[in-house]
Amino acid sequence: MIEKDVVIVGAGAVGLSLAMQLGRLGVSSLAVDRRAATSDHPRARGINTRTAELMRQWGMEGAIRRNALPPEDFCFAYRRDSMRGHEYGRTVTDDGIDVPSAMPRLLVPQDIIEDELRERARESAEIRLRTEVEDFEETETGVLATIRDLRTGEVQQTRSRYLVAADGAMSMVRQRLGIPIEGNPLIGYWLGIYWKSADPRLWATYLEQPSMAYYAIDQDDVVVVSAVDRTNRWLTFRILPAVTTRPAPPSHDEALRLVRKATGLPDLDLDLVNVQVWRVSAQVAKSYRQGRIFLAGDAAHLLPHTGGLGMNTGIQDAHNLAWKLGLVLRGHADPALLDSYEAERRPVAEQNAGWSVGNNDTLKRIIASARAEDGPGVTAAIEAENDHVRQEGAELGFAYRSHAVVGDGTIPPAPSQTVYTPTAVPGCRAPHVWLDRGGERISSIDLLHSRFVVLAGAHGGAWVAAARAIADDTDIPITGHTVGPNAEITDVDGDFLDTYGIYVDGAVLVRPDGHVAWRAQFIDGADTTPLIEALEQVLGRSVRAAEPTSVVVS
Incomplete structure (x- = not known):
């Protein structure tokens, strides 16, 4: 029997963030994940301002800054046919913009973030990869779970006071609990191709007008070319429609042709690393908790990636839950404190889901205007899409309401995606000075x-x-x-x-x-x-x- 205070299902960015924080609070935890290692796909790349502040507190500032793209890259460029084609316009960059924080938002790939989080989590938590939770059962005093080592087949039992599901969009834990997830289950699909190339023609285009993403728009397709770093790592995305059956990934040769077309370099020499197809949804679990079991990250909410709020919202879930578990487990707080987790975090996920859908709708306007060669329409839509890049209100302005906040009669500023008003109204993030x-x-x-x-x-x-x-x-x-x-x-x-x-x-x-x-x-x-x-x-x-x-x- 493995005895821990908390068992965490999933050791991605959210599960690792929770394990690391619990360990620093003196709480023992075991995080398990089916994967053998960090994702072999860069996935999310934007650390928003609030998450960057947390990583500064966790001693990760140096690591994430070293691996971040420069602030002038933090924009979107919209071009005809390929990344080398005529530019319709671009959003503003972060270069030289004063952010009300000690930390800016940063462009860092998720695989780098997970590597750093895992090393820090292992200092005070047990992390087991290639391990899955087969079953679990809540008891009067805790949660019993059965885990299997996928390499050896060995089965063990765990006993913990609490279990946290950070096991992703198709969360086994959420489904076993029967917790429904509400919202739009299918906005569309995106295809992601991860590849490597050091072709100097790519960098000539990139360095001439840097961008985190070049949208190549033609009458039949929208393909995005993104630099992961300034060495040789790249991503290509294709926007796919909301069809009944998940689209099959392209063959190796089809993926090569797609990348070459999107870059405008038919003879581009590249190494294809992997290909993924994922569903884009906007859904939030009806409940974040059932007894001693909690949901966090994608297990609790599925956000469109237009806005980059998904991973950030999940890491901030873990941040909200960790200190509450720590105080309860150490006897400093009544278990009722844990009720405030859902009360505080679920409204944030609903708000972020709505803003992310709005960003997606604005992207559709840009694409439609570009295809119609409507210059003023493209300009107006790109101006609106600046909300996707400049969303300080979404990143810093959310306010909690629960019994863990004592009001003083004042009211927080009205929610805004773009505008953040520094304030210490109870429930708000204590502002940076x-x-x-x-x-x-x-x-x-x-x-x-x-x-x-x-x-x-x-x-x-x-x-x-x-x-x-x-x-x-x-x-x-x-x-x-x-x-x-x-x-x-x-x-x-x-x-x-x-x-x-x-x-x-x-x-x-x-x-x-x-x-x-x-x-x-x-x-x-x-x-x-x-x-x-x-x-x-x-x-x-x-x-x-x-x-x-x-x-x-x-």
Whole structure:
């Protein structure tokens, strides 16, 4: 019998993110995956700003920046017949655009991301590849599962407190549980061809006007040529219709002809690596949880890749769930905290699915206008498609509503795909501001992970003292910092108080996932009871033994 706190079905980007975070929280986990290794296809390539912030917190910033394409490549080019043909237009790039974060969005292939995540997850979690879950059963105290080693045939039993399904679009776990998935099951199909070539003519075209994707549009076909890196890795995609039967992948020779036609180089020398056909859907599971079993990533939601939100939404699912499992398993929170996972993440998936469908509809407008040689129509549609590239609202602006958020009477900004308004309204991501800590320039994001954090104004030392007393008396992971002139941490640009919506003696309580749980604009005398009450609401347990005596620090 293998004993773990959590068993994770699936060791892709989502499962590995969860395993790594649980390990760092002192939670034991086993992640299993049928595959022998990381995907042999680059798959998703966009890390959005919020996911990039998380990877910075996880110590992965150097690795993902080294493997990222330059920001001037972050655009789409639309051309006649091939990537070398007449250009109808292109979306804006990320080059020189100021992002309200310490991290930009990055173009990094998913296979690189998974390699990095797996190495970090293995530091504190058990990862078994070529292993599948054959069966599972929930009990009163946990989940029993049967796993099989696909290389040896060996069968073992696992016992865990919880099981998380991160096993993809056709999730065996979701289907066995009978959880329906709602929405549009078939928008179309895409064919993906992964190939390698160092032909200098490719790079001459690419470097003349860089783009993450060249859409080659003719009257009968739409084929996309994308650089995976700036060495020799490429992807070619073909947009296929929504037909009843999944289209068969092309033969080797057919794939070669398609790539050569799309590049405009009939004699291109290339090595074909592999070919995939996948269904494009916009669906969200009706429930993210059944008892002690949770769904995450593609097991919980299927998003069109137009917008690049699929993998990012899944990684952020894992980020939301990990700290809650950690606190419950360590006895710091009531199991009811886990109910907030679905309450918070399902609306985000529904919103992202809608925006991704909108991006897909805009792409159809571009294609139709190009085929009709409608110049103004193409220009207008490409302008609208900038939402696909510039979607800071979708990446940073989502706000949670659940019992793990204590409202203060203020309302988050209206949802927007493109516009992000930095705010510390409870439920929102605690916004980035630049800080100075002992001569080191840091982002506020660097302070906000793995534990609760109180951020207070320069005269809000009583809040920080209360947080540290709770940590000392209960072992709940919480700390605090004062920010401002002559405070523990200096506000570099002087915008901390305005951005967070507090006075010099106010404070916010930020959850371990970086979202604001509670806010007090100022302190009433030296009474820190509101902070304690807010933490009790989030955790579902009392921390009254830690209530400090009145302390005034200025």
